[in-house]
Amino acid sequence: MSEILYGKPVTENIRADIRKRAERLRKNRIAPKLAILRSGARRDDVAYENRVFKICDSIGISHITCQVDRDVTQRQLELELSQLNSDRSVHGILVFRPLPDHIDDELICSIMSVDKDIDCMNPNNLKNLFTGQKAGFAPCTPEAVIALLDHYGYNLDGANVVIVNRSLVVGKPLSMLFLRRNATVTVCHSHTRNLADITRNADILVTGIGKPGFFGPEYVSENTTVIDVGINFDENGKMTGDVDFDKVIKKAAAVSPVPGGVGGITSTILLRHLVESAERYI
Ligand code: NAP
Numbered sequence: 661m662s663e664i665l666y667g668k669p670v671t672e673n674i675r676a677d678i679r680k681r682a683e684r685l686r687k688n689r690i691a692p693k694l695a696i697l698r699s700g701a702r703r704d705d706v707a708y709e710n711r712v713f714k715i716c717d718s719i720g721i722s723h724i725t726c727q728v729d730r731d732v733t734q735r736q737l738e739l740e741l742s743q744l745n746s747d748r749s750v751h752g753i754l755v756f757r758p759l760p761d762h763i764d765d766e767l768i769c770s771i772m773s774v775d776k777d778i779d780c781m782n783p784n785n786l787k788n789l790f791t792g793q794k795a796g797f798a799p800c801t802p803e804a805v806i807a808l809l810d811h812y813g814y815n816l817d818g819a820n821v822v823i824v825n826r827s828l829v830v831g832k833p834l835s836m837l838f839l840r841r842n843a844t845v846t847v848c849h850s851h852t853r854n855l856a857d858i859t860r861n862a863d864i865l866v867t868g869i870g871k872p873g874f875f876g877p878e879y880v881s882e883n884t885t886v887i888d889v890g891i892n893f894d895e896n897g898k899m900t901g902d903v904d905f906d907k908v909i910k911k912a913a914a915v916s917p918v919p920g921g922v923g924g925i926t927s928t929i930l931l932r933h934l935v936e937s938a939e940r941y942i
Pocket of ligand 1: 801824825826827828829830831848849850851852855868869870871889890891892922923926
């Protein structure tokens with residue numbers, strides 16, 4: 661039987677660390693504060709926000725929501741973000757995306773304060789990641805994948821990593837984080853030929869295609885560790901990953917479950933970034 665890579669012990673460790681750091685900040689008269697900028701009240705956004713705020717409350721991080729209507733004008737949204745940028749009590753900002761269709765996403769990303777950009781939406785922070793500069797925070801989901809593997813003691817140096825996703829929030833930044841750790845990285849996508857032949861050779865396979873149960877046992881070997889980043893919902897609202905968990909767990913070396921794997925770590929990484937951002941003021 662393969663190992664199941666649960667996210668819970670990872671989040672517990674990180675939260676214990678950031679709780680201490682938040683306390684140290686408060687002793688230095690700095691109250692770490694998260695701001696969320698949300699357009700409208702999409703169910704997923706509100707649910708995520710509530711989960712993050714619950715963790716904030718348990719750690720001692722204060723928070724505010726700046727909510728605008730979905731029909732907000734470009735100018736108004738820019739103004740709201742600029743105000744959060746210049747609000748000295750706010751140390752990190754999360755903007756829920758996708759933004760409404762009529763909003764210029766690129767422009768909003770470029771307005772985000774580089775220092776308060778805790779989920780790497782400003783192109784300057786992305787550039788830092790791709791050019792190997794230490795400044796700025798990496799996107800939270802890729803960092804959560806690395807945190808999971810680190811927690812379970814994986815040596816990434818020289819590891820053969822295959823990522824099936826090339827988006828700017830998952831695959832591309834994650835490939836940079838793996839390269840920083842001297843892994844050998846292959847990035848696959850919907851045009852990749854003979855996908856299973858490539859993934860079967862992976863020491864570590866990261867899946868993030870948004871197709872429930874797509875990856876069966878034919879995509880892995882006995883030596884493959886599978887990190888499932890996919891989040892899908894079936895017709896009953898049940899969350900599933902991209903991996904056919906019940907079958908793959910019988911063959912692969914290790915698998916991270918959905919729910920219970922990478923997803924929960926992501927929001928904790930966001931708050932670690934927030935605390936790090938506030939620590940600059942000590
Ligand atoms: P996305 O932008 O739609 O990217 C999906 C990627 O999968 C693309 O690179 C696409 O290839 C590739 N793909 C789709 N079908 C494929 C196939 N049959 N074979 C090989 N590659 C295929 O989505 P995303 O925003 O990156 O999110 C991906 C998944 O991760 C979603 O399920 C999302 O919910 C989840 N997610 C999870 C977290 C978390 O915290 N756990 C965070 C963000 C996203 P092309 O580039 O060729 O189209």
